[in-house]
Amino acid sequence: MPQTDLKIGFMPLCDSAPLVVAKERGFFAEQGLSVELSREPSWSNIRDKLAYGFLDAAQMLATMPLSCTLGLGNIKAALVTPLGLSCGGNAITLGDELLSAMGGGELSVQALKAALPSLAQPPRLAIPYPFSTHHYELRYWLAEAGIDPDRQVRLVVVPPPQMVTQLSAGNIDGFCVGEPWNSLAAQLELGRVVATVPDFLPQRIEKVLALRQDWAEANPETVQALTQALLAACRWADAPENREELVDLLALPTCLNAPFEAVRAGLSRIRFYGDMPNRPDPAQARWYLEQMDRWGQLPKGLDKAALAAEVYRPD
Numbered sequence: 262m263p264q265t266d267l268k269i270g271f272m273p274l275c276d277s278a279p280l281v282v283a284k285e286r287g288f289f290a291e292q293g294l295s296v297e298l299s300r301e302p303s304w305s306n307i308r309d310k311l312a313y314g315f316l317d318a319a320q321m322l323a324t325m326p327l328s329c330t331l332g333l334g335n336i337k338a339a340l341v342t343p344l345g346l347s348c349g350g351n352a353i354t355l356g357d358e359l360l361s362a363m364g365g366g367e368l369s370v371q372a373l374k375a376a377l378p379s380l381a382q383p384p385r386l387a388i389p390y391p392f393s394t395h396h397y398e399l400r401y402w403l404a405e406a407g408i409d410p411d412r413q414v415r416l417v418v419v420p421p422p423q424m425v426t427q428l429s430a431g432n433i434d435g436f437c438v439g440e441p442w443n444s445l446a447a448q449l450e451l452g453r454v455v456a457t458v459p460d461f462l463p464q465r466i467e468k469v470l471a472l473r474q475d476w477a478e479a480n481p482e483t484v485q486a487l488t489q490a491l492l493a494a495c496r497w498a499d500a501p502e503n504r505e506e507l508v509d510l511l512a513l514p515t516c517l518n519a520p521f522e523a524v525r526a527g528l529s530r531i532r533f534y535g536d537m538p539n540r541p542d543p544a545q546a547r548w549y550l551e552q553m554d555r556w557g558q559l560p561k562g563l564d565k566a567a568l569a570a571e572v573y574r575p576d
Contacts, residue, residue, distance in 0.1 A: 263482040270299045270307045270319040273422050273517045275440040275527040276347035276468045277320055281510050283494035291493075292486035300515065303420040304390040305334075311471060312338035318487065320346060321471040324549045326572045328392035329471075333558060339474040341574045344488045346468040346495065348538045349459060350531040351395055352443040353402060355435035356428050356452040359384055368455040370406040377413055387419040387427065387436035394467055397552035398458050399437040405461065410556075428452060439467070440527025441519050448523055457530060464537060466545045492539060499534035543569035 271277040280298055283289045289296045299316060301307045308329055310316040326340035355363075355373070363376040377383075388396045400410045410416060419427050424442045427433045428451050435452065436442075446452045458464075470491060477484050497503055504525075511517050512524045532538050546569035553559045 264317070264480050265293055265483065266295045267317040267483070267487070268297045268299055268315070270301045270310055270316040272304065272307065272320060273300060273519075274350070275511060275517070275524060276350050276531050276533075277516070278498040278507060278511060278528070278531075279346045279491050279494040279533060280320055281516055282498050282507065283490045285510055286494065286497060288490040288493045288497070292490040294483070294486055294490060302422070304393065308334070308336055311340070311473065312336050314473070317472075317476065319471050320468055322390060322393050323466045323469050323545065324392050324394050324397070324553070325390070326469065326471045327546060327550060327568065328553070330568065330572055331559070331563075333392055340471050341474045341477050341572055342469040342471050342541045343477070343484055343574050344470040344491055345466040345537075345539045345541050346470060346491065346533065348464045348467045348532050350439045350467060350527065351398060351437060351458040352440070352454045352530070353399060353435065353437045353456045354428075354443045354446050354452045355455050356433070357450070358431070359434040360453060368453060370402055370408070370456070374406050374408050377408070383413055383415045384434040385415045385417055385432070387417050387424055387433045387438070389419065389421045389424075389438055391418060392553070392558065394465070394549070395437040395439070397549065397556070398462060400556060401552070402456060402461055425449065425451065440530055441517060441523040444526035445519060445523040448520070448526075464532070465548065466538065466541065469541060495533040495539060499532060504528065541573040541575050543573045543575075546573040
């Protein structure tokens, strides 16, 4: 018998919308699935729980099934993704103190580069996970301006829901994270969004549905039902007429626990439905693998194309 009772992990971010919608609007139930959503405090928690079987499926960063399959970050588990959940939604926010050192005028990476020699210490910029999409996007943004991400800034890991608190406390000087945390920092006047990722990179798949490979192979009917439910939820979440109801669902304490205004602003930067958000194209995986390789995170001689086809499964 196919497994129909599932526990699925998610992070409190605007792009968790497909999971929340599938649960609250009945798309899981229509496919005969009984789903418990598990709000997790960090990406590491999601990785560990999925790898060890405490979760049946999870929302993951597009890079995580790749890094986990390779065993980067001390946990090795073969994962696959049959469905993308979103694209867009990441941005770079710098705090007011750093912006002041930059002169308070031009909000650009070139202005940051010009300010670096005057700083007492390298700016502390947060990312949510060592092998995250944000990590490679932030490095790309810095390196394109000639800033060495390994020498001229300090990259630190902070879970997404803690980014704004850590910025307010002065423990970090900025961050690259998904919404609504960029919008919330700006609305609280703690900093400003200096770049959205599409400003300097083409949009790429951002969040995916991740499954253990052995579980997916043992439960093909469940995988089919799960992807159909989530694809329907992605379509619903992308429809403009459903936007205010979606804001209400996501802002709840059990989900994002964030102000409506920040959630609404954050959703404007995300796409949930279409070929780009939903098709787990191995070409997308290869681009992320190239970034991992660029920054010295991959083993020598890795067949990137083979790994991408193994993990990203449009079939």
